[in-house]
Amino acid sequence: MKQRLLTGFIIAFCLVVLVVAVRWSPPASSSRNVSESIGVIRVEGTLMSGSGTGLGSNIASSVEIMEVLQTAQKRDDIKAVLIRIDSPGGTPVAAQEIGEEINKLKKVGKPVVASMGDVAASGAYWIAASCDEIYANPATTTGSIGVITEITNLKDLLDKLGIRTEVIKSGSYKDMGSSFRELTPQERQLLQGLIDELHGQFLQQVEKGRRGKMTLEEIRRIADGRVVSGTEARKLGLVDHLGNYYDALDGAARLAGITGEPAVVELNAVDPWSRLLSRFSLESLLNGAARMQIRF
């Protein structure tokens, strides 16, 4: 009798639990059930225009960042975006692409605020300058408005090793920037022209982003590649406020008209394993290696 009772009870209990399991919906996570959120996008590492950075990479891919910016644009619950920047810069195209996407976000009425971490220099400052407001910590390293390319000349070393490179090319400039020979004066002039043009684009972007806060002349005076602290950047007008990540969140909420504590949605959170592995990534090891690359 007891055995039957217990068996019946177990069966009934299991049925009840299964019905609850099928019918009960867990409460939606905070990112989905709130009507007013701030989307946080992290720009961490060297800016590059490639997609798919892979596990352990220390690259901020413009393709991935543009994708999350588009997500922020489409999601109705996201009323403002905070871009947390910790990057020494990168390629001009990556910065331009992200800057363009930020402009689109601003056009649909979603304010974008930049919060600078350890470093937000060069191309990363380009991104920050595209935002409505910029927050920096007093010890943040920023600025570095300039363009650079480095060519390592291995000719003497190769000569010592007895290695010669034969080049067959379709035009006189096709191997411009080669590590196997000196730059010719004409090539130097061409490259300088390219760098100057890109520098001009950089200045225009900063002038556009900081309009009303800095004049073009003021920007020109400091656009010589120098890096400055967050405090100095505030004095110069390169940033709007001194404050940390949470101050920037409050600023984004204020611009979006969100009252009370805003919900925060991490749009491209990096998992801790990737963060750890990025310290040992190939890109990190190759950073600064001999290869020609124009970068902000």
Next chain:
Amino acid sequence: MQISEMVYGVLVQPVVTFRYLGQARPLGRTLGVWLLALTFSAVVSFSLIRGEMAALLPEVPAVQAPVMGNLFWLYGVGYLLLSLGWWLVVSALYGLLGELLGGVPNGTGVLTCLALAGLPGALGPALQLLSRAASVRFAEGPLLAGVFLWTAVLQVLALRESLQVDTGRAFVIWVAPFLVVGLMLLVGVLLLAALMFTVGLNL
């Protein structure tokens, strides 16, 4: 012994039942009970994490529905395989330790008793689900602790009866794999911490 008698015996008269099961070793019927309990547990525990999984997907029903369906099967099969692996490995380990500590060699008996001793474990996700559905999440902790304790006691009894050792030795056998896993985890965490400290010191 019928399946219902086995379940009743394990839950109500565990000592006598494990003594019988350790000798009779009805592995086929045990496997049936074990599979039923595990399927129930997998379905219930999936419903607990369904929300978190859905939150990771785009908010498009046409995308969410098929992906969630696939995830359910993936989760179920993974749950089953991992549990099966754990059951076999732990049983083999307990059998070996039992023999080393003077118990009788009884691999199939350990496998049978251990599977049935884990039956209350299926209650864990069920109670978690009920407490969440009833919005009494604070009850989860004590309920899970109770289920763990019950399962642990049953497993020690299962080892004692199947290996024919005293309670003290059965407890030592039961706790040994946990100690080894704990020690390995501790060493792993310490190594990781040392590694992070070495690479993270910069200003």
